[in-house]
Amino acid sequence: MVTTEPLEIDSCQLMHLLVEAQKRPLVLDCRSFLNFNASHIRGSHNVYCNSIVKRRSKGAITLDCILAEESVRAGLRGGRYHTVVVLDERSLGFASLTGDPTDKLVLSTLLSQLDAHSVHTYFLKGGYETFHSLFPGMCTQIAKPCPQGSPGESPVFRSTPLYDQGGPVEILPFLYLGSAYHSSRKDSLQSLGITALLNVSSTCPNYFESTFQYKCIPVEDSHVTDISAWFREAIDFIDSVKSSGGRTLVHCQAGVSRSATICLAYLIHAQRLPLEEAFDFVKRRRGVISPNLGFMGQLLQFETEVLCR
Structure with a gap:
């Protein structure tokens, strides 16, 4: 259980932080690795909690379990970030989270291990889907690889393994x-x-x-x-x-x-x-x-x- 509920932020407020804030917020994307690598907010970091970690957790885990990059963990502990924003695909708000989703576990971990006076933790209302629809230019878009051996290619190309x-x-x-x-x-x-x-x-x-x-x-x-x-x-x-x-x-x-x-x-x-x-x-x-x-x-x-x- 989360001892203190996180603050909530909408896409326009997040956009303002990304553009205007003196210190860029740390954006943690709790979607699947496949979805994150298909498209994500520029500069955001993917967090992933495998099923073993979720089963063993008792409402919160360590930062090491949710953040693979040591530099990001060090930045959180060392005061590099004043704001952390957690998002999923499309949840309307923290209250709408049910069961044991990754974002709920991540929020619980952040709220229990970070000093609330120095680091503000937010949950993005509407998730990535809403942010991308409003500000697609702030998101990456990975081009899908061209199909190999497609119709219409030259005979020389078809002879290549x-x-x-x-x-x-x-x-x-x-x-x-x-x-x-x-x-x-x-x-x-x-x-x-x-x-x-x-x-x-x-x-x-x-x-x-x-x-x-x-x-x-x-x-x-x-x-x-x-x-x-x-x-x-x-x-x-x-x-x-x-x-x-x-x-x-x-x-x-x-x-x-x-x-x-x-x-x-x-x-x-x-x-x-x-x-x-x-x-x-x-x-x-x-x-x-x-x-x-x-x-x-x-x-x-x-x-x-x-x-x-």
């Missing part, structure tokens, strides 16, 4: 997934702002070592390969490139099994997503992904370790 068609796909703003062919196209990599490549194979060459940062994970696409032994190293590499302002392309030969597995492991760890949701998210962006059964079993084990922790 499906996994090499198009280019690398954006998984997160700093993380891309593709094939070895995509890793060989220097102009394309540079146009996407990619600065590092994570080569998940023992045979694919590193084409441009004088231009990009490389890391190799020399594994085979076999159900007996222990790719999970490399998860931590791969995640640290992606994070290190991100922290330096760069972007990483993860690839193997086809961008179907090995590199997709690494991207799924990263989403499970960094976003605390269940494997099923992470898989759906990546599949929508790169429809050809298909980790082998051995890799899927290792991802399930990794999901258990991460989410239970």
Whole structure:
């Protein structure tokens, strides 16, 4: 239960804060990871509470459980934010929340752990749906990837393997997934702002070592390969490139099994997503992904370790 109900704010008031306030408010979006990445208020942060956390909570949890980004947690505790706004898809107000939704748990956590005199916590009336309808220019809109192998393409394009068609796909703003062919196209990599490549194979060459940062994970696409032994190293590499302002392309030969597995492991760890949701998210962006059964079993084990922790 929330000991003190949060204040409420409407879309126009939030817009005023985003534009006029001396200190920009922290906007916490409690919608699903898929919906958030399809479109969200610029500068907002997605919070996600998996089912295990919800079952174990007693009305409030720690900030670490709802905010994956350490810098945001530090900012909340260090006084960087004077205002926090929590939103969902379309709830009319705090009183309309029923059951145990994520936003109610997030609000409970904020109200119990933050000093109400220094940080004001608000709930957005009408949610993202209303804000987006009024101020679409303040929201991001992720373009849907073009369908691969679409009718009307040239015979040359049709002869190209499906996994090499198009280019690398954006998984997160700093993380891309593709094939070895995509890793060989220097102009394309540079146009996407990619600065590092994570080569998940023992045979694919590193084409441009004088231009990009490389890391190799020399594994085979076999159900007996222990790719999970490399998860931590791969995640640290992606994070290190991100922290330096760069972007990483993860690839193997086809961008179907090995590199997709690494991207799924990263989403499970960094976003605390269940494997099923992470898989759906990546599949929508790169429809050809298909980790082998051995890799899927290792991802399930990794999901258990991460989410239970």
